[in-house]
Amino acid sequence: MGITKTALFNDTQNELALYAKVIGHPARVAILQHLIQTNQCITGELVGELGLAQATISQHLKELKALDLIKGTVEGTAVCYCINQAKWLEVRALFLDFFDTFPINNCC
Amino acid sequence: MGITKTALFNDTQNELALYAKVIGHPARVAILQHLIQTNQCITGELVGELGLAQATISQHLKELKALDLIKGTVEGTAVCYCINQAKWLEVRALFLDFFDTFPINNCC
DNA sequence: GATATTAATCGTAATATTGCAATGTAACAT
DNA sequence: ATGTTACATTGCAATATTACGATTAATATC
Numbered sequence: 001m002g003i004t005k006t007a008l009f010n011d012t013q014n015e016l017a018l019y020a021k022v023i024g025h026p027a028r029v030a031i032l033q034h035l036i037q038t039n040q041c042i043t044g045e046l047v048g049e050l051g052l053a054q055a056t057i058s059q060h061l062k063e064l065k066a067l068d069l070i071k072g073t074v075e076g077t078a079v080c081y082c083i084n085q086a087k088w089l090e091v092r093a094l095f096l097d098f099f100d101t102f103p104i105n106n107c108c
Numbered sequence: 109m110g111i112t113k114t115a116l117f118n119d120t121q122n123e124l125a126l127y128a129k130v131i132g133h134p135a136r137v138a139i140l141q142h143l144i145q146t147n148q149c150i151t152g153e154l155v156g157e158l159g160l161a162q163a164t165i166s167q168h169l170k171e172l173k174a175l176d177l178i179k180g181t182v183e184g185t186a187v188c189y190c191i192n193q194a195k196w197l198e199v200r201a202l203f204l205d206f207f208d209t210f211p212i213n214n215c216c
Numbered sequence: 217g218a219t220a221t222t223a224a225t226c227g228t229a230a231t232a233t234t235g236c237a238a239t240g241t242a243a244c245a246t
Numbered sequence: 247a248t249g250t251t252a253c254a255t256t257g258c259a260a261t262a263t264t265a266c267g268a269t270t271a272a273t274a275t276c
Contacts (some may be wrong), residue, residue, distance in 0.1 A: 110233050112233090152222065166224055169223095184221090185221060
């Protein structure tokens, strides 16, 4: 059906899944990495860097912005994007929590 | 088109996105968490725990197994699943790397 | 062997995602 | 004012994902 039954799961599970999903595309990973490395950049730079059409990049940026992972400010005709540090640290903590609990022993 | 242009991105980006994608569903998050907490469990237990149909759970388990995140061994009519610790640590390192590099200063 | 139990697989429907061309919009430039 | 530049949005096609009923395969039990 293509629709996820979020009601069956708790908030942490849904939240983690939501952020994992947005990271779950190499273009969005590349955008985040680029923003981290350069601290900021304009959309045109990303369109040049990655090999995707402008409309596609814009769409990926929209998804990252929807989850508040990045911020954008208009600078003339250009738009400057950067990581939303507060959110980044929040999501980072979410993943660290998830990965820090791991089984010591194997079985099966 | 629904198809990701993986050729445009580097191995790390594609790998991270791939694992993020599989974590990007609350049912699979719940399965992983349950396996971590109980160290191991059979499919039927998961079907009882989460509120999804047996076929759906089986499908999610298949995806986790496809990425080698979990292992399953047949035990009579049941199948016992557990975390593949080696892979778990590998993926964990991938995400720690990704999140450990973050910008000190904000902009925009 | 017949039958129950457990889980994987198949088939299908509904929805989501990815990607881009075309178009729209806002700010700047001349 | 007109054109230009930089992005966003719209509309669409192709593919992927989610979910489940029905069926199948494998092992137990009687």
